[in-house]
Amino acid sequence: xxxxxxxxxxxxxxxxxxxxxxxxxxxxxxxxxxxxxxxxxxxxxxxxxxxxxxxxxxxxxxxxxxxxxxxxxxxxxxxxxxxxxxxxxxxxxxxxxxxxxxxxxxxxxxxxxxxxxxxxxxxxxxxxxxxxxxxxxxxxxxxxxxxxxxxxxxxxxxxxxxxxxxxxxxxxxxxxxxxxxxxxxxxxxxxxxxxxxxxxxxxxxxxxxxxxxxxxxxxxxxxxxxxxxxxxxxxxxxxxxxxxxxxxxxxxxxxxxxxxxxxxxxxxxxxxxxxxxxxxxxxxxxxxxxxxxxx
Amino acid sequence: xxxxxxxxxxxxxxxxxxxxxxxxxxxxxxxxxxxxxxxxxxxxxxxxxxxxxxxxxxxxxxxxxxxxxxxxxxxxxxxxxxxxxxxxxxxxxxxxxxxxxxxxxxxxxxxxxxxxxxxxxxxxxxxxxxxxxxxxxxxxxxxxxxxxxxxxxxxxxxxxxxxxxxxxxxxxxxxxxxxxxxxxxxxxxxxxxxxxxxxxxxxxxxxxxxxxxxxxxxxxxxxxxxxxxxxxxxxxxxxxxxxxxxxxxxxxxxxxxxxxxxxxxxxxxxxxxxxxxxxxxxxxxxxxxxxxxxxxxxxxxxxxxxxxxxxxxxxxxxxxxxxxxxxxxxxxxxxxxxxxxxxxxxxxxxxxxxxxxxxxxxxxxxxxxxxxxxxxxxxxxxxxxxxxxxxxxxxxxxxx
Numbered sequence: 085x086x087x088x089x090x091x092x093x094x095x096x097x098x099x100x101x102x103x104x105x106x107x108x109x110x111x112x113x114x115x116x117x118x119x120x121x122x123x124x125x126x127x128x129x130x131x132x133x134x135x136x137x138x139x140x141x142x143x144x145x146x147x148x149x150x151x152x153x154x155x156x157x158x159x160x161x162x163x164x165x166x167x168x169x170x171x172x173x174x175x176x177x178x179x180x181x182x183x184x185x186x187x188x189x190x191x192x193x194x195x196x197x198x199x200x201x202x203x204x205x206x207x208x209x210x211x212x213x214x215x216x217x218x219x220x221x222x223x224x225x226x227x228x229x230x231x232x233x234x235x236x237x238x239x240x241x242x243x244x245x246x247x248x249x250x251x252x253x254x255x256x257x258x259x260x261x262x263x264x265x266x267x268x269x270x271x272x273x274x275x276x277x278x279x280x281x282x283x284x285x286x287x288x289x290x291x292x293x294x295x296x297x298x299x300x301x302x303x304x305x306x307x308x309x310x311x312x313x314x315x316x317x318x319x320x321x322x323x324x325x326x327x328x329x330x331x332x333x334x335x336x337x338x339x340x341x342x343x344x345x346x347x348x349x350x351x352x353x354x355x356x357x358x359x360x361x362x363x364x365x366x367x368x369x370x371x372x373x374x375x376x377x378x379x
Numbered sequence: 380x381x382x383x384x385x386x387x388x389x390x391x392x393x394x395x396x397x398x399x400x401x402x403x404x405x406x407x408x409x410x411x412x413x414x415x416x417x418x419x420x421x422x423x424x425x426x427x428x429x430x431x432x433x434x435x436x437x438x439x440x441x442x443x444x445x446x447x448x449x450x451x452x453x454x455x456x457x458x459x460x461x462x463x464x465x466x467x468x469x470x471x472x473x474x475x476x477x478x479x480x481x482x483x484x485x486x487x488x489x490x491x492x493x494x495x496x497x498x499x500x501x502x503x504x505x506x507x508x509x510x511x512x513x514x515x516x517x518x519x520x521x522x523x524x525x526x527x528x529x530x531x532x533x534x535x536x537x538x539x540x541x542x543x544x545x546x547x548x549x550x551x552x553x554x555x556x557x558x559x560x561x562x563x564x565x566x567x568x569x570x571x572x573x574x575x576x577x578x579x580x581x582x583x584x585x586x587x588x589x590x591x592x593x594x595x596x597x598x599x600x601x602x603x604x605x606x607x608x609x610x611x612x613x614x615x616x617x618x619x620x621x622x623x624x625x626x627x628x629x630x631x632x633x634x635x636x637x638x639x640x641x642x643x644x645x646x647x648x649x650x651x652x653x654x655x656x657x658x659x660x661x662x663x664x665x666x667x668x669x670x671x672x673x674x675x676x677x678x679x680x681x682x683x684x685x686x687x688x689x690x691x692x693x694x695x696x697x698x699x700x701x702x703x704x705x706x707x708x709x710x711x712x713x714x715x716x717x718x719x720x721x722x723x724x725x726x727x728x729x730x731x732x733x734x735x736x737x738x739x740x741x742x743x744x745x746x747x748x749x750x751x752x753x754x755x756x757x758x759x760x761x762x763x764x765x766x767x768x769x770x771x772x773x774x775x776x777x778x779x
Binding site: 152204214321335337340343349355 | 636637638640641642644645692693694698699701703704726727728729731757760765766767768769775
């Protein structure tokens with residue numbers, strides 16, 4: 085496995101993998117139309133490409149029923165052009181195709197609830213991390229990778245384990261995950277992701293100025309971030325949700341065998357089936373240890 | 380004292396006092412010690428003694444020499460490891476001991492400065508991590524390494540036994556000893572210590588870096604651990620990684636319990652209080668507030684000093700969830716020459732072409748659940764680090 089010590093970076097060259105939320109349920113009700121949002125995004129992508137001729141950008145779309153690659157700046161375009169408008173055309177076309185395909189897949193799968201449908205963040209993060217691993221394998225001087233998530237839909241609690249796995253894998257490979265929330269509610273998953281991996285979490289006040297926010301906060305390469313004052317979040321919510329009701333709790337009971345979290349005392353663990361012999365009292369149960377520890 | 384006669388360099392392999400050099404039932408072999416002679420090798424000698432450059436070559440079908448194709452070798456090794464692991468897990472619903480209190484004992488005696496592992500045995504040991512340990516700890520450890528003196532197995536076991544006695548009953552107690560020396564200088568009867576460990580249900584495993592030693596084997600057999608001897612660096616890494624997944628829990632070792640835990644939040648920024656661990660004044664935003672007794676604690680995971688509640692943050696627990704929901708091993712797809720396979724053009728996760736420049740399809744794998752194709756490197760990454768199949772995660776399942 086790639087060891088962290090052996091990476092050779094060029095300071096200024098970055099690879100930015102942008103994960104875009106294309107959930108149609110969210111965009112139908114959003115303040116900013118998707119077309120405008122997409123325009124902001126493409127201008128931001130072009131700005132990054134202009135900062136350094138070796139910079140690379142990859143855009144992955146996270147839909148409701150599927151995920152796909154929308155843009156890879158290192159692909160040669162079929163028409164031969166490499167200008168700004170060319171990137172825009174290519175990306176728009178692929179995005180439209182993807183959204184149509186995703187809508188067909190969603191329609192075919194009738195069980196998706198409409199208002200609170202979550203986009204497939206875990207799938208898109210997994211794709212991004214695999215692409216980044218490919219870059220790490222590509223040679224000695226590779227660009228410094230990071231992930232930027234543009235999220236609007238709410239978090240899907242069924243993706244919790246998969247998202248946490250991706251976050252820990254990103255932490256191990258030293259890939260920061262930045263997040264920019266374009267919806268109305270904060271995302272606990274992305275707050276944790278940015279906190280654990282050392283990225284930046286931002287929820288802009290005004291969506292009309294989205295390009296300004298993106299360019300000011302997320303465009304700089306990782307080396308320069310040491311010299312800039314970037315937004316810091318203080319309140320990261322690390323509370324867990326119980327496995328039985330999915331509500332957030334701040335004190336709960338944990339099965340010692342499989343680590344599932346429950347809000348109430350029970351006789352048997354529903355995940356691993358182990359029977360609980362007795363409930364642990366709050367202090368250590370060995371009386372001599374308790375007294376020796378407290379003394 | 381269980382010692383060996385005449386330790387040190389040269390090409391003679393030392394013997395143990397029990398006189399058992401090779402066990403026919405064992406798969407581990409002893410290895411020769413080279414390069415520990417202590418005199419400076421000339422550069423031309425180094426190429427033979429240290430680098431062993433001839434091992435990197437092998438013959439191909441027509442008898443010509445070529446470098447070993449490490450990629451397929453590596454992948455084959457990884458698949459063997461993966462299949463063994465999943466076969467064992469699928470066989471029975473084995474409960475795994477997830478809460479483990481593991482002490483790693485690193486042998487820092489003179490023997491650890493032997494040069495047969497590049498750059499020296501102790502540096503190799505310090506470099507490898509057992510899944511998830513933070514980078515900074517490794518760096519701090521490497522800064523403090525120095526070897527001197529002789530190693531004593533009994534002292535180590537006594538010390539760790541003392542620490543592990545205080546562990547609550549639901550935790551699994553384990554010791555992993557990374558042993559480089561060939562002998563141990565003990566102040567007492569080590570057999571007594573071994574019986575003590577066995578009674579306290581501590582599972583001791585040893586990874587040897589030199590030769591097989593009877594006392595280590597005895598220790599592991601008595602306590603139910605595993606004893607392995609590393610042949611070279613990459614083998615050592617494999618052996619170390621085998622200890623990373625939780626061992627099957629022996630039911631009587633730790634009772635299943637429902638442990639009450641708290642998930643604290645950070646306090647408000649304008650809250651000034653005294654933290655309970657250092658007794659210093661801290662702002663609320665720098666620490667966490669215990670949900671039961673509301674004192675300020677500085678870092679997680681910890682046990683609240685005032686009320687005894689175990690405090691963790693959900694990422695700490697989530698780190699272990701991948702053991703509960705492992706990714707199924709992917710099936711190999713045999714490349715069919717000169718025929719385009721449906722869906723097998725590019726790797727789904729990294730978008731790399733699955734075909735050789737001359738149009739032949741490379742060996743790749745396919746997920747049995749979502750039917751997406753992946754390249755070999757992504758396969759290894761997915762199973763060893765990511766623990767999510769990108770194809771399965773990118774599909775909305777019908778039932779959800």
